[in-house]
Amino acid sequence: xxxxxxxxxxxxxxxxxxxxxxxxxxxxxxxxxxxxxxxxxxxxxxxxxxxxxxxxxxxxxxxxxxxxxxxxxxxxxxxxxxxxxxxxxxxxxxxxxxxxxxxxxxxxxxxxxxxxxxxxxxxxxxxxxxxxxxxxxx
Numbered sequence: 001x002x003x004x005x006x007x008x009x010x011x012x013x014x015x016x017x018x019x020x021x022x023x024x025x026x027x028x029x030x031x032x033x034x035x036x037x038x039x040x041x042x043x044x045x046x047x048x049x050x051x052x053x054x055x056x057x058x059x060x061x062x063x064x065x066x067x068x069x070x071x072x073x074x075x076x077x078x079x080x081x082x083x084x085x086x087x088x089x090x091x092x093x094x095x096x097x098x099x100x101x102x103x104x105x106x107x108x109x110x111x112x113x114x115x116x117x118x119x120x121x122x123x124x125x126x127x128x129x130x131x132x133x134x135x136x137x138x
Contacts, residue, residue, distance in 0.1 A: 039118040
């Protein structure tokens, strides 16, 4: 079951402690303004609303001696949240291979990684948050 939260009132009624971005229902060209937000912005808004200062955007320093940046991290729990888009994570074999090596190094250094696609974030942000909660609980 997919849960779509479009208003803050809906989130509050379900007992969710996330802030739903206030955006008009239609933007330029009849498209939803939320469609103009990147998946990073959408997930960051939800994660920072739930986890506040525990979460960090573009976290560096997870692997000593490497310049890796984690899209969104909860360093105290060593939980990395990665947003996978086709352009940077699957379009070219070299990028795909490099991403797997990076994930392996993060894992070796004690990080757990949750990966979300742009579609998952756009269509089921609350499902992404529930996965994060489950990872932190377990």
